[in-house]
Amino acid sequence: MDDLVHAAMARWPDVPAAYGWLSLSRRGQWRLHPHGGGWGTDTPEPGESITSPQILGFIGRNYQTDDSGCWFFQNGPQRVYVRLDGAPWILHTQPGPDTQLQLGTHTGQAYGPPSHWWLTHSGLLYAQSAQGAGLVQDHDLAQLLDHLRLADGRTLGDSLDGLSADQHTMISLAGHDAPLGWLDDNAVADMLGFVRFPVF
Known part of the structure; x- marks a missing residue:
């Protein structure tokens, strides 16, 4: 401040x-x-x-x-x-050390590493880190999905059709592993701990 x-x-x-x-x-x-x-x-x-x-x-x-x-x-x-409208942090992709992809926020800060990832049924991708909840900006989503990797080396983008909400999945970005879960769009704010519409 x-x-x-x-x-x-x-x-x-x-x-x-x-x-x-x-x-x-x-x-x-x-x-x-x-x-x-x-x-x-x-x-x-x-x-x-x-x-x-x-x-x-x-x-x-x-x-x-x-x-x-x-x-x-x-x-x-x-x-x-x-x-x-989305989350406290809106996330975009940016080049990191050794050409690895990393995340940045709408305020220009580095974000992460994420401790959890969440997909919604409408196709939005959220992350959770010590900084709070972030939503991946739609323009950067496809690029990020091609850099998030499952344990078998496949990208998340190539694996989405075969994933189910009840299976335990770990994904990795730039060497940091975190679980992937599924969320109903209406449950995002409660699950990730933020208030969309602060009240008087």
């Missing part, structure tokens, strides 16, 4: 939190909801993409979670809670 943010929190400790103003899309885009209607209304605002590199950097450095699994951006003395 930025030093200026710590100082603002100490100076103004009782600023009410904001809800409905900020969301994170499934592709890792921060979206501003200028009338505070990002969620909790009958017609949620679609929001406007935030594109300023300075603002994106500021949000990324001051983005964190509370004890209940709600994620927020600490904007000076005020917590701005975030609607999570």
Whole structure:
């Protein structure tokens, strides 16, 4: 967290939190909801993409979670809670050491290593690590599936049709092994420990 943010929190400790103003899309885009209607209304605002590199950097450095699994951006003395359309972290692939593939987050941090992988019945791939839950961005999913390997050396991409939800499967990325499980799409947030829509 930025030093200026710590100082603002100490100076103004009782600023009410904001809800409905900020969301994170499934592709890792921060979206501003200028009338505070990002969620909790009958017609949620679609929001406007935030594109300023300075603002994106500021949000990324001051983005964190509370004890209940709600994620927020600490904007000076005020917590701005975030609607999570996918997961707290949106993951993309990037080259790592020795040309191995690794994961990075929408905020530009390295992610992992994952301690668990989860596939949903709609074809989404989630990871869990000490940083929290991450959703693999759709544009990078095919590349990652071709780098995740089963114990017999086959790629996960080549093996999906033969996998069943009741079998125990270990997969490896860049030498790190983790189990693969299956999730119902409606159970993702509860299972992975985050809140999609923080409440007032």
